[in-house]
Amino acid sequence: MTAPARLRTSDQPTERGLESGVVARGETETLRVALASSVGGGTIERLSSQLGELGFRTEVVDDFSAEEWRKQMGSGFLGRVLARLRAYIGYPLSVVEHAVRSDEPTVWIVTTNPFYLPFVLTLTRPIHGNAIVALVWDLFPDAIEVATGRSDTGIVGALATRMNQYWFKHADALVFIGRRMADHACGRYGSPLVSDIIETGADANELEPTRLLAGAPESELERWVEGRVVASYVGNMGLMHDVDTLRDAALRIDKRGTAERLGFVVAASGPGVEDLKAGWGELSTERARFEPPLGDRPWARLLARTHISIVTLRTSARHTSIPSKAMSAMAAGSAILAVAPRDSDLADVVLRHGCGEVIEPGMSTGSSTCSSASLRMTNFSPGTVALREARSRSTTISVC
Structure with a gap:
């Protein structure tokens, strides 16, 4: 069994969500949204809160808080390697396990943290049966190509490209955080079934x-x-x-x-x-x-x-x-x-x-x-x- 990911839930729709008409009374039991990112906090928590205000029942499945991740990244080379192994290997398996064990239909909003998490959830959909919305924060092998200055990143790059092509085609929807990134990604990996561009932001109340x-x-x-x-x-x-x-x-x-x-x-x-x-x-x-x-x-x-x-x-x-x-x-x-x-x-x-x-x-x-x-x-x-x-x-x- 994989190590459990952190889980926080909001089980009741708010009155605002019910009154807005986004969620009808009597129908909220089926509208559960799970948000998956190996590093939580920030955007993920705000998105969960805002979905809750619209009436959806939400849960956040992450592995590190933002502060924990910053601490790991500042702990030296070994600390960074261990944190990435945990995020890249243990965490995706725990998310799949959680999705399979869920006893009700769920819409999974899955970030590219780690980069192949949308692929893993989309590939295993025949097992867990849930809808997948991929939130595209960054791209791989694009990132490693930038880091190495090489357009040919070998077997790893070719495998990552195939993964991207698969979930771009089979995920229910993709959300990009920038127009230029979206144009580049769709030109390279194919056009998704449904996509939109929602720029990232920040909470002005937190930073007033x-x-x-x-x-x-x-x-x-x-x-x-x-x-x-x-x-x-x-x-x-x-x-x-x-x-x-x-x-x-x-x-x-x-x-x-x-x-x-x-x-x-x-x-x-x-x-x-x-x-x-x-x-x-x-x-x-x-x-x-x-x-x-x-x-x-x-x-x-x-x-x-x-x-x-x-x-x-x-x-x-x-x-x-x-x-x-x-x-x-x-x-x-x-x-x-x-x-x-x-x-x-x-x-x-x-x-x-x-x-x-x-x-x-x-x-x-x-x-x-x-x-x-x-x-x-x-x-x-x-x-x-x-x-x-x-x-x-x-x-x-x-x-x-």
């Missing part, structure tokens, strides 16, 4: 700056950022993310001796962090500070104290990844400095909402196109409901 900025500093980090113009990078800094442009821009700023109050905070894990530490070796601790991945509260409080949130994406990952950290930063009121190709979903979000500046990867020291790159933020007002409460910023920092 006025509340998070209230009170005295709660940590040495918060004392450090006081009085500074803070440019922060939070979350994963992996193989999808451009490190070189950020490294060179910070070194150039420091060498010029301008922007004396500007301080960089990197609270992240992943291979890019070590590369950045090595590249920023000459920067003083007054200019740049590295932190391990933060827990939920210190993470939110850092975002609320951040003037410029840095989000990076390698050119080769432009249709493969959409960093959700950008949405969280916008909800917290930060201006976005996106180091990303113009033809990426990340750039589309920043430019559409006028909430930051997009800089092409490579616009760094020695680049002929670098001289005009700057970040100019004045009274940005994101227009979506999820971002409406974001604070305005007014910041000008030349990055090249």
Whole structure:
């Protein structure tokens, strides 16, 4: 028997859901929705809550909380390997077991975390008999192709491609989080039966700056950022993310001796962090500070104290990844400095909402196109409901 995944349920539809007409009285017993992702919290919990408000009975089946995952990713190479083995092997088996043991029809909303979870649930549907809606957060082998710089990733890549083609064709529906990602994925793996694009977002209530900025500093980090113009990078800094442009821009700023109050905070894990530490070796601790991945509260409080949130994406990952950290930063009121190709979903979000500046990867020291790159933020007002409460910023920092 597999190790049990974590399970949380909401067994009763809310009055709002009943009154809205989405769910009719007397019919709610059959409308159970299960949400599966190896890492819970954040988007999954919010989606579960919102479905509950519409009247559906929901359950979340995950293996790690977001905070537990951040802790594992910051625990060193061995810790990361063990966590990924648990997420990639034990967790999918436990989800299948849970689906098979369920004694009532269920709609499974299955994320690509891990990447082949939609394939596993779709392949085993003859056993469990439930509907499958795949929530496409990222793509594999696309990600490994970006990481290795190779379009031919051998047997593993070919197998992953076949898996994707199967669940793209046989899942009941697919939801993508960006138009460019959707176009790329459907062009490569085939058109699904039903699909839609629902951009990722963030809960503005969780990141409301006025509340998070209230009170005295709660940590040495918060004392450090006081009085500074803070440019922060939070979350994963992996193989999808451009490190070189950020490294060179910070070194150039420091060498010029301008922007004396500007301080960089990197609270992240992943291979890019070590590369950045090595590249920023000459920067003083007054200019740049590295932190391990933060827990939920210190993470939110850092975002609320951040003037410029840095989000990076390698050119080769432009249709493969959409960093959700950008949405969280916008909800917290930060201006976005996106180091990303113009033809990426990340750039589309920043430019559409006028909430930051997009800089092409490579616009760094020695680049002929670098001289005009700057970040100019004045009274940005994101227009979506999820971002409406974001604070305005007014910041000008030349990055090249």
